[in-house]
Amino acid sequence: MEKTVEKFKALSDETRLRIINLFIKRDINLCVCELMDAIQIPQYSISKALNILKNADFFKTEKEGTWVYYQLNKDTPDNNSLFSFLKKYLNNSNFLDDETRLNDRLTLRKNNRCVVGIIPEGDLLKMIKQKAEV
Amino acid sequence: MEKTVEKFKALSDETRLRIINLFIKRDINLCVCELMDAIQIPQYSISKALNILKNADFFKTEKEGTWVYYQLNKDTPDNNSLFSFLKKYLNNSNFLDDETRLNDRLTLRKNNRCVVGIIPEGDLLKMIKQKAEV
């Protein structure tokens, strides 16, 4: 019961909803720096939001060097039920911009791994262009 | 988006979850005094919880004399989707006791209407026995 309350509390925040929406819509693992480009808020805000979502058992993590990949924790029927509900329920247009920016950012992956780290504010599109020219 | 956050916030409290669970499981309208017997907390706590749930658009109300009947607001697809999700998701055993006590209390209805009002603490079973003897 406490855990149920904690889960809904974790979902009752705009940033955290925007984050979990990306994972659910794309069904992918993501690292903090990729989320920064999608959500456009400071690194510590992303980390804190992820920490709250992880404490609510929504996420698992996997370390790879200094990168930490977050992914949905699909190990329980409850979570799966919740995620598939949210996939339909979270249809706010605000999320679309996040999804677009995440798509952009993911074009910079190599072998499906994040390789560029934290990009200075506003430089994402510049870097994508650079990559295209190579 | 704000409204979505508000809805999850409304659900992130034990009392409010217990209340909405009763409405969802039973699919019925209920007045405050009936909820008092099911949830066993003070009247003002029930009223405040209902107010928060109503502001999140989860409930409609209907007045009948001094009684106020609350019922789920099923006017939006979003709410319906959420309610049917919750019906499966809220399976904590804590809820069972609430449901039992509500069943008890509802035996005191006449023509499917609440007629007894607020019952002094601990007198519910006594009153049910009395009614059975008549």
Added chain:
DNA sequence: TGACAATATGCCAATATTGGCATATATTTG
């Protein structure tokens, strides 16, 4: 009208949450 009953709400102290900055930790690389 007055007394009573069901429900709602204002107030306040205690507690919890947020947002932002600075800094810590851990890992990689030279």
Added chain:
DNA sequence: CAAATATATGCCAATATTGGCATATTGTCA
């Protein structure tokens, strides 16, 4: 080892939420 990078976290003031009591409001009925 030192420098650099990705991520996490401690701290603190501002703000929001809770829990409880007292009281207000609304409607009924004699």
